[in-house]
Amino acid sequence: MERYEALSLIQTVREKYFGISWSTVFAVVVFVCLTTRIISGLRSRREQDPSKSQTVRLAPYWFPWIGHGPAFLWNHVTFFTRTRVSMNEPVFGIYIRGVKYNVVASPSMMKTVFSVKTATPRNQVLDQALQNVFGDRSLIRNLDLDRNQGLSDKATTILNEKAFVTEASSTITRLVQRDMPNLVSFCRSIVDQCPWERGISGVEMPDEGDQTVCEANLFALVSNFIGHITSTFLMGGTFVENFPNLSEDLGRLDDCFVTLFVGTPRWAPHPAASAGHAASDRLRHIFSVFHRALTAWDDGIDPGIELRDLDDVSELVKDRMRTFRKLELSPGASAAGHLSLYYDLIEHTTKITFWTITHLFAEPSLLEQVRKEIASYVMASRLTREETGFPFDEPPRLSLDIEKVLTSCPLLKACYYETVRLHSAGISFKKLASDVTLSESAEEAAYGLTEPRTYKIAKGEDIIVPHGEYYHDARYFSNPEQYDPLRFLVTDPATGKQRADQSIIAPFADGLYGSTNNGLIERAILTFTAGIVALWDIEPTSGKILSVPGHKTSWGAFRPTKELRVRMKLRV
Numbered sequence: 296m297e298r299y300e301a302l303s304l305i306q307t308v309r310e311k312y313f314g315i316s317w318s319t320v321f322a323v324v325v326f327v328c329l330t331t332r333i334i335s336g337l338r339s340r341r342e343q344d345p346s347k348s349q350t351v352r353l354a355p356y357w358f359p360w361i362g363h364g365p366a367f368l369w370n371h372v373t374f375f376t377r378t379r380v381s382m383n384e385p386v387f388g389i390y391i392r393g394v395k396y397n398v399v400a401s402p403s404m405m406k407t408v409f410s411v412k413t414a415t416p417r418n419q420v421l422d423q424a425l426q427n428v429f430g431d432r433s434l435i436r437n438l439d440l441d442r443n444q445g446l447s448d449k450a451t452t453i454l455n456e457k458a459f460v461t462e463a464s465s466t467i468t469r470l471v472q473r474d475m476p477n478l479v480s481f482c483r484s485i486v487d488q489c490p491w492e493r494g495i496s497g498v499e500m501p502d503e504g505d506q507t508v509c510e511a512n513l514f515a516l517v518s519n520f521i522g523h524i525t526s527t528f529l530m531g532g533t534f535v536e537n538f539p540n541l542s543e544d545l546g547r548l549d550d551c552f553v554t555l556f557v558g559t560p561r562w563a564p565h566p567a568a569s570a571g572h573a574a575s576d577r578l579r580h581i582f583s584v585f586h587r588a589l590t591a592w593d594d595g596i597d598p599g600i601e602l603r604d605l606d607d608v609s610e611l612v613k614d615r616m617r618t619f620r621k622l623e624l625s626p627g628a629s630a631a632g633h634l635s636l637y638y639d640l641i642e643h644t645t646k647i648t649f650w651t652i653t654h655l656f657a658e659p660s661l662l663e664q665v666r667k668e669i670a671s672y673v674m675a676s677r678l679t680r681e682e683t684g685f686p687f688d689e690p691p692r693l694s695l696d697i698e699k700v701l702t703s704c705p706l707l708k709a710c711y712y713e714t715v716r717l718h719s720a721g722i723s724f725k726k727l728a729s730d731v732t733l734s735e736s737a738e739e740a741a742y743g744l745t746e747p748r749t750y751k752i753a754k755g756e757d758i759i760v761p762h763g764e765y766y767h768d769a770r771y772f773s774n775p776e777q778y779d780p781l782r783f784l785v786t787d788p789a790t791g792k793q794r795a796d797q798s799i800i801a802p803f804a805d806g807l808y809g810s811t812n813n814g815l816i817e818r819a820i821l822t823f824t825a826g827i828v829a830l831w832d833i834e835p836t837s838g839k840i841l842s843v844p845g846h847k848t849s850w851g852a853f854r855p856t857k858e859l860r861v862r863m864k865l866r867v
Contacts, residue, residue, distance in 0.1 A: 328357045335390075339382075351397045351750055353388035354378050362390030368553055370848055372720045375400065375764035385735050386750045389759075396724075396757045397750075402771065404733040404750075405760050412728040420724045424850070428548065428555045428571075429638070430579050431631035449618060450636060453611050455813055463609070464818040466528045468697050475826040476691040478520055479509050479863050490539050491519035495546075497860075510836055513653070513859040518546050518645045521823055525641050530585070531608040537601050538581050542641075547574040549642050552850045575634075582630035582637070589616050590626075611636075639851075643719075643811050646852040648823045650718040650843075651710055653859065654778050655824075656833045657841040661710070661780070665828060668706050672699040673829040677867040691867050693830055697822050704825075708795035709780035711820055716800050717778060719852040720763030721811060729754050742770040766800065778843075811851055832864045 336355040356362045366374040367389070375398060378387060385401035399408050425431040453459050474489070482488050483500050492498040496519050497512040522542030526535045535541075548555075551571025559565060561572040588598035592605045593616065615636065619629040655662045673696070678689040700707065733750045740747040752758065767775045772782065785796045827833075835841045837860075844855035 327359060331359050332357045349748070349750060351386050351388045351752065352382060352384060353390060353395060354382055356390050360393050362392070364391045367391060368557060368848070370846075371722065371761065372763035372767055375761040376767055379764065379768075383745075385739065385748065386733060386752075394757060396759045397752050398759045398761060399733065400761065400764055400768070401733075401735055401739050402765060403736040403739060405765070407731070407733055408725060408758055408760055409723070411725070411731055413725050419726070420722075423558075424556055425631060425635055427558050428552060428575065429631045429635045430575050431635075432628070450611065450615060453614060454815060459611065460814045460818065463528060463815050464697055464822070467524060467819055468695055468822050470524045470527055471822050471826045472693045472695055474520075474524065475693050475830055476865070478516070478827070478831065479511060481507065481509055490535075491516065491523045491542070494519070494540070494543055497858075508862055508864045510860060510862055513833070513861045514649050514855055515546070515858065517649045517652070517823075517827075518542055521645045521648060521819075522546075522641055524823075525644065525819065526637075529609050529612055529637065529640065531605055533602055533604045534585060534608070541578070541581060544574040544577050545638060545641060546645075547571065548578065548638065549849050550847075550854060553848055556850075578634050579627070579630040582633040583626040586616060586619070586626040586629045586633060589613070590620060593617065593620075639811070640816070642849075643851045644816055644819050644823070646849075646854060647711070647714055647718065647816075648820050649855070650852075651714040651820065651824050652827050652833070653841060653843050654714065655710065655828060657843055658778070659840075662828065665704075665707050665710065668704050669700060669825055669829065672696045672703065673825045675830040675867045691830060691865055693826055695822065695826060695829075697818055697825075700821055700825055701818070705784055705793050705795040706780065707821060707825065708797075709783040711817065711824070712783045712795060712797050712800060713778060713780040715852075716766045716772070717776075718846070719811075720761075720766070720848075721851050722762065723760040725758045725760075727752060727754050727756055727758065771799070830866060832866055834862045834864075836860045836862055 332355055335353065339352050339355050354363065358365070363374070363378075378389065378398070379385075379400045385404060386397060386399050388395050388397055390396075399405055477489050478491075479498055480487065480489050480492060481500060482492075485493055488498060492511075494515075495512065496516040497510070498516065499510050500506065501508065501510070519542045522545060523535060526541065547570055551567040551574070554565060554567035555571045555575065559568045559571075561568060585602065588602035589605055589608065589612075591598040592602075593613070597603065598605065612633070615633065616629070619632060624632075655665060674694045675691055676694070677691045680686065680688065683689050731752050733752065735747040735749070737747055765771065769775050783795050783797065783799070784793050786792070787794050833841065841859070841861070844857050844859060846853035847856045848854075
C-alpha cells in the first residue's frame, strides 16, 4: 500500500511539473519575447522636444535580461549601424544582461566622451576579457585599484615613449630585413623550413614545374611570421626557440575570443569552447614558466638551461615582470598579465597587416603605385652568379628605411589607415564619474534634417563608443564598404605635397592597454607590409584576382572568415 502511494505521488509530480510539452514551452517563450518586444517598443517611442535636453531612448529588444546581447555578439558593427538608423538618434540605449548602455554615434559627442573622467580606473569589459579569455582568477583585478591602475598606465607609458618606439622599430626593421627573404624558403622538407612555414601555414612546393613558386595559407603564414619577429623583439630569441608553436595557440585564442569572452565553460558543446580554453591554458603555462625564469635571471640566479639567455628581452617585458614582483603576484597570476599584453600587441599587427597586403595584391593598379612610391626606400636585390663567382644564386637582400617610408610614402600610409577603418571595429567603454551633457553639432544634425539634439546622461551610467559603426557610416565616409585609401590623402597647403591624414579615424585606442594604432603598431605594420610588397609576388591559386575574405568578429580587428590559399614567388 505504501509503495503504491509512493508511486502514485511520483507520477503526480511528474505529470504536474514535467508533463509540459515542447509546444507549450515554445508558445511560452514566443509569448514572453513578443511581450518584451511590445513593451520595450512602446517605451522607446515616447516623444520628446529636440530643443530640450532629453534622456536617451532605449532601443526595442526581444529577450528579457539578455536584451540585445545575441545581435551585439554576432556582429556589433552591423548591429550598431542598423540600430542607429532605426532609432534616428546620435545617442541611443541598448540593453545587455540587465544593464543599459548609452551608445554615442556622433563624432563631436565622441570627443566629449573621451574627454570626461570615468567613475573607476578599471574597465569592466577589459576585466571580463582578462578573466574569461586570459585566465585572470581575480588576483590582478582585485588588487588595490591605485596599484593596479599604475600597472596598466606604466605599460601604456612605455609603449608611447619615443625612445622605446624608436628602439623597437629599429629592431623589428632589422629582423624583417634579415628574415623577409625567407618568408617562404622553397624547401620541401619540414626540417629545412623556417619555423613560421610549418604547421598551419601549409607551405607546399609543387610536385613538378616551376620550382621558384610555392603555395601557402596567407593569413596563417603572415600570422606566424609576424608572431616570430615580434616575439623575438619582445621576449627574446631564447623564448621563441623554446616555444615555437606559440603563434598558433595565440591565433586559436583570437579565433575563439568571443566564445570565451561571454564566459562559455570548457564543457559546453561548442568547438570554440574546448579549443579556446585549451589554447589559453597552454599559453598561460608558457608565460608562467617564462616569468619564473625571468625573475631568476633578474636576481642573478641561473634560470635553467632552456631559458638561460634572457638579456635580449625587451625593457617593456622586464619592467612588467618587476612590477608584478612588487605586487607580490605568483607566476601563475602574472602569466595572465604577460599574455594579455603580448596578445594585444601581436594580434592587431597581424590582422591589419594581412588585410593591407590582401587589398594591395587584390588591386594590381594600386599595388603598382605603392611599389613605385616606396622604391627608393624599400629595395629588394640579389647578386648574380657573375658578381659572386659562385655556381649558385645568392639569397635575396632587402633594404628598408622605415623613417623615409613614414615621411615620404603617403599612399602606403593611406592604405594602412583605410585598412584600419574598414577592418578594425574596436569599442570603448566608460562609466561616468559625473553628469554629462552631450550636444550634437549643427553640421551633424544636418545629416538627419533635424534640429541639433542634446542628451543628459547621469553619473554612474555606462557609455559605449562604437568605432566600427562610425567607420562604416555613409554620412562621414562615402561608399564606406569600398576600399579607397585616397580618402585619407590631403594636400598640405604649406608645401603643396600630399600627405596621409589620419585625423578622421582618431583618437581611438581600442586595445587592452590603449596600444592599438599607436606609433609602434603603425611602424611595425608598415615595415611588414613594405617588405612583403617589395620582395614578393602573391597570386591566388585559382582565378586571376585575389579575393578579399569576409569578416569574423574578434577583439579589435576582424579575422578573415576563411583562409586564403595563394601562390608566392620572389620578385628578384
